Amino acid sequence: MQDVFSKLGPLIIASRLKRMSDYIMRAGAEFYNSNGVDFEPKWFPLYYLLSHEKELGIMDIAQKLNISHPAVIQLAKELEKKGWVTSTKSKEDARKRLLKLSKKGISFLPQLQLIWDDIREVNRQVVESQSTNVLNALEEMEVFFASKSYTERMKEYQESKK
Amino acid sequence: MQDVFSKLGPLIIASRLKRMSDYIMRAGAEFYNSNGVDFEPKWFPLYYLLSHEKELGIMDIAQKLNISHPAVIQLAKELEKKGWVTSTKSKEDARKRLLKLSKKGISFLPQLQLIWDDIREVNRQVVESQSTNVLNALEEMEVFFASKSYTERMKEYQESKK
DNA sequence: TATATTTGCGTAATCAATTACGTAACTAAT
């Protein structure tokens, strides 16, 4: 047994979640690549979001994607460079820069949709093959921590020991 | 509903895994801190490993922890700076630098154990409160992909469509 | 209307980890 951590159980939930995430991300990148599609997994959230909304400001996006606004700027810069995204200054609020898919970005969508469908399908198969469904488990955790944070639970446990 | 992604289901398993991992990591850091313990979550795997083995080479550690060897060197450097880890050249193989906990590192262990016990316990509570156990789900995924990789499954699915 | 506060965005610095590459030591084959 090379791997020390599977045994460690609850202590390293976070590490195992991260490891699995990295693994799937990496495989995703490979998949785009082997299909000859010039696209990276990290672009998906922003691209997908913009494909469903007309235009959005940087901060809106950051909130919706749950990432920092500099991250949005960074990703947007890359997608603008690819020509898939353009931006305009908001008329109502001159501070805002609104992002949206360009024509080129929209015309790329059908090709992406095909890949996304494949990914979705395989992921569905993975999840359905599980006797313990990881998406349900995640969903449950999210709800659990939304009602009372991890940190609060830590505090309470330590109080209860006194 | 601000958050677009809970709805996206299987397509973004990876992002959700990562998000949950980050969340727990962050809370962990806060926890060490609020207990006045000068320790960071990222140090845990190496520290814990060294506390269970006498001494190990860089590559051994990288394999066991499933991280790159430069990452090990980096972490080791930090722990050496803290005075918790020392290294010696291997007698059998002059290329190897063996890492182990220093006396100071060993004497710090009991304090860490207390914290780790608390973390373990709260994590156990979290997991046990779940009707769908996230650790079991992860375990299952790991076994699943070990038997046939994600990439292979992708290929097979695409073949099957033809 | 003037002033203070908040909000949206951009840049810079930083962080954690990776890949790529170079060097030295070991091993195997001739």
Add this chain to the structure above:
DNA sequence: ATTAGTTACGTAATTGATTACGCAAATATA
């Protein structure tokens, strides 16, 4: 003993994301 190949390690460059900071526009308040 030489040469070729592999292994262990270290450094540098890159990646992807964060926090910190500052400016300008908008909003609230006196």
